[in-house]
Amino acid sequence: PSETHRNAAEARQNTLTKPPGSLGALERIAIQLAALQETERPCADNVQIVLFAGDHGVTAQGISAFPSAVTVEMLRNFASGGAAISVLARKLDARLEVVDAGTLATSEVAGVVTDKPCHGTRDFATTPAMTPDETAFAFDTGRRAVARTVDRGAHLLIFGEMGIGNTTSAAAVAAALLGKAANDLVGAGTGLDSDGIRHKARVIDAALDLHGLKAPDVPAADVLMKVGGLEIAALAGAIVAAAQSRIPVLVDGFIVTAAALAATRLNPSCADWLIYSHRSSEQGHRLILEALDAEPLLDLKMRLGEGSGAAVALSVVRLACALHGEMATFAEAHVSESL
Amino acid sequence: PSETHRNAAEARQNTLTKPPGSLGALERIAIQLAALQETERPCADNVQIVLFAGDHGVTAQGISAFPSAVTVEMLRNFASGGAAISVLARKLDARLEVVDAGTLATSEVAGVVTDKPCHGTRDFATTPAMTPDETAFAFDTGRRAVARTVDRGAHLLIFGEMGIGNTTSAAAVAAALLGKAANDLVGAGTGLDSDGIRHKARVIDAALDLHGLKAPDVPAADVLMKVGGLEIAALAGAIVAAAQSRIPVLVDGFIVTAAALAATRLNPSCADWLIYSHRSSEQGHRLILEALDAEPLLDLKMRLGEGSGAAVALSVVRLACALHGEMATFAEAHVSESL
CATH class of the missing domain: 1.10.1610 (5,6-Dimethylbenzimidazole Phosphoribosyltransferase; Chain: A; domain 1)
Incomplete structure (x- = not known):
């Protein structure tokens, strides 16, 4: 800057x-x-949104209100224009690219870029979510997405995500990186009740024990590999690459912010390039935002993901530029x- | 509804x-x-913004950081497109009408509708701000502005204001209607320091005593006449007229919300038609919003007036409709x- x-x-x-x-x-x-x-x-007219989707083995533990099948079903909905982020991208005249960074889809989905090392992660309740190679591949999925946008001269990038089970993975990543109890970082995700939220916290807590992630200063790459997700590693890679390409990122909600936290641990100077769009109603978001010293623009009690909070904030950022x-x-x- | x-x-x-x-x-x-x-x-594509401007005799008490001359200077700035609300209206493709509802201007300003009973209010520190006739005229100024928009089929109306001294008048109106101390409702306005804010509170407090406005249940029309302003009465009239025309109003910040409070006292059923856009950083706004049971969309620490907070929120309302x-x-x- x-x-x-x-x-x-x-x-x-x-x-x-x-x-x-x-x-x-x-x-x-x-x-x-x-x-x-x-x-x-400044100007925020030319904006690219990249949404990374991935599936999560930890859904075997019953930590989501929706079945894993929804991730791939939503890929089609993004591509055909019916999802929230599709509507927002259209209204805001922003380009939307959807990347299958690791869903369970066994064939390509029309209108979606496929760039994945495997079909979903392993269940981190019993084994590391990814191998080192898969983690590195996913990180590069993010870098490749940014490389594709650089020629288009974007003033600003928005990264979004979709993946049934990914609030569990993001909460685990954030708990490990912040040295906090799982309980402080879990929320309802797509719609758990209070029993479901307690169960989700217990699953994360046990996994952090299993993988030795309760020690201080665990390396971010290790955390991403053991309890992260393919789309979360891709987000971290994309954030680092955007900063290295000197393009500001309008950071979305809970999951993207958890990935931003990992990115700033991997490469502290990328923090300068992050503009925080909104505080989501997912409980743990506030804690991650505080750790990043972030002051988000909006607080609309949104908790959808997809980059939707950042897209709504884009309309405000554009008015700020115009004024x-x-x-x-x-x-x-x-x-x-x-x- | x-x-x-x-x-x-x-x-x-x-x-x-x-x-x-x-x-x-x-x-x-x-x-x-x-x-x-x-x-x-629902739809918020077709939007009309009406800005009412007025001057305030109470500026003689040294309650503003800017001179009264700024009100008329800003009328020209609104009309020539350089003010914040002008930029926002243009970007949002909303119509902007500026009404001189009682400034000190002695001739018509090009591009501004002149509809006023007098040139500024009297100093309410010593005498009622308006006569009953002037108050009724100003109220009708608001009604006439709404009547002009009805044929244009607006989905939503935004009312704004400008007038050096008008946070003092609005705080006095709100304090009288809510039965609160002036101290709870005054803020920095265009930029007073803490001594200036204390002085402003003392001026209001003395005026509420002088005009007998510390009694419970003082009629809103009486309050508007004695410590209100021409543009504030016009706002109240416009809000009542919008509700009667069944057009929703996106309510701006401190001054428009004070006028909305007066409007709901004059005609309680107009409350249904109000959508609250933002919480301003003008200190007393929170208290008025609570009294109206209002949950504003945004909290951007704005304190400009002109309808600017509502205009910024319009971009979010439009995305809500699209989704x-x-x-x-x-x-x-x-x-x-x-x-």
């Missing part, structure tokens, strides 16, 4: 015809984006300044 | 390809709008439902 452009954007905000600071978070976002894009007038770039200054408008 | 359409919209939400409730506030807003528009699929209307159902997409 460029301090010169951050300062120029901040100075511009203070000349616009409004009381200083009165646009609140919209000023902060415009200034952050100006520093990242190295311009006085920053198009409002008149006090001098231009001949308006008196403060007494 | 139609219970039939509310129920149909709620039922539709539960058939869409997402965990029930996972779109959070976006579901609530789509359902509320469906009930108000008497349709299963509600365009997502596939489980049946349409052949996706399995919950276990």
Whole structure:
């Protein structure tokens, strides 16, 4: 990020015809984006959304309200335009690419990029979710997705995810990386009741014990391999690659934020490139956001995933850019300044 | 509001390809709008913004960080497209009408509708802000603005305001209507320091004493006349007229919410037609929102007025409508439902 452009954007905000600071978070976002894009007038018109899907062996433990079959069924729904993120991408005129990063699908789904090392992870309640090779492949799935977007000149990237069982995997990853109890990080996912949530916490807790992930400072790559998911490793790879390509990322909800936490452990400097879109109602999100020192724009009690929270926030980010770039200054408008 | 359409919209939400409730506030807003528009699929494409401007005699007490001249200077800025609300209206493809409801301007400003009984209010620290006739005129200014929009078929109305000194007037109106101390309702306005805020509270407190507005259940019309403003009375009139025309209103920040409180006292049934857009960082807003049992969509620490918070929220309301209307159902997409 460029301090010169951050300062120029901040100075511009203070000349616009409004009381200083009165646009609140919209000023902060415009200034952050100006520093990242190295311009006085940031822009979020050209946006690429990449959604990574994967299946999870841990669903064998009965930790989800929906069956695994839904992951592949939803791949088709994304491609045919009926899912939430499909509707949002269309309305926002953003490109949507859906990547099968490791679902149970045994053949290619039309309109979906297939880039996976295997069909779903193993059940981490009994064995590591992935091999080292599978983990590295999944990480590179994310890198390859970013490489495909670079030529399209995106001002901003949004990463989304879908995968029955992935709030369990994301909670396990976050608990291990933050050294917290599973209980602090589990939530209802797609719709567990309180008994289901307690069971999910017990499954995670036992797995962290089994894999030796309760020690301090466990390496993020090890955590991703043992209790992560193919789409979660892909998200981490995509976030690191976006930062290395100097493209800001509008971070979605619980699962993407857990992947962002892993990415910042793998490569701390990628933290600068993350803009936090919303606080989800999935219980553990707040804790991960605090650990990342993140101040999300929205709090709409969403808990869908797919990148949907980031997509909704994109509409606000675009207005922040428009205000920053198009409002008149006090001098231009001949308006008196403060007494 | 139609219970039939509310129920149909709620039922539709539960058939869409997402965990029930996972779109959070976006579901609530789509359902509320469906009930108000008497349709299963609500829409917020056609939107009219009306901004009412007025000046305030109480600025003589030194309660604002900006001089009164700014109100008229900003009228020109609204009309020429350089103000925040001008930029937002343009980006959102919403119509913006600016009404001089009582500024100090002595001639018409190009691009602004002039509809005022006098040039600014009197200083309510020493005398009632308006006469009964002026108050009635201002109320009708709001009604006339709504009448002008009815033929244009707006799905939703946004009312904004501008007027140096008007957070002082709005805080006085709210304190009187809620029976609260001035101290609970004053904030920094355009940028007072803590000494300035204390002084502003003392001015309001003394005025409420002077005008006998500390009694319980003072009539809203009396409050508007004695410590209100021309644009605040116009806002109250516009809100009542919108509800009577069965057009939902997306309520902006502190001043519009204070006017909405007055409107609901004048005509309680207009409360049904109000959708709350954001919580502003003006201190007293939270208290007025609570009194109205309002749950705003956004909390972006904005405190600009002009209708800007409601305009930003409009982008989210539109996405809520798109998701509600365009997502596939489980049946349409052949996706399995919950276990």
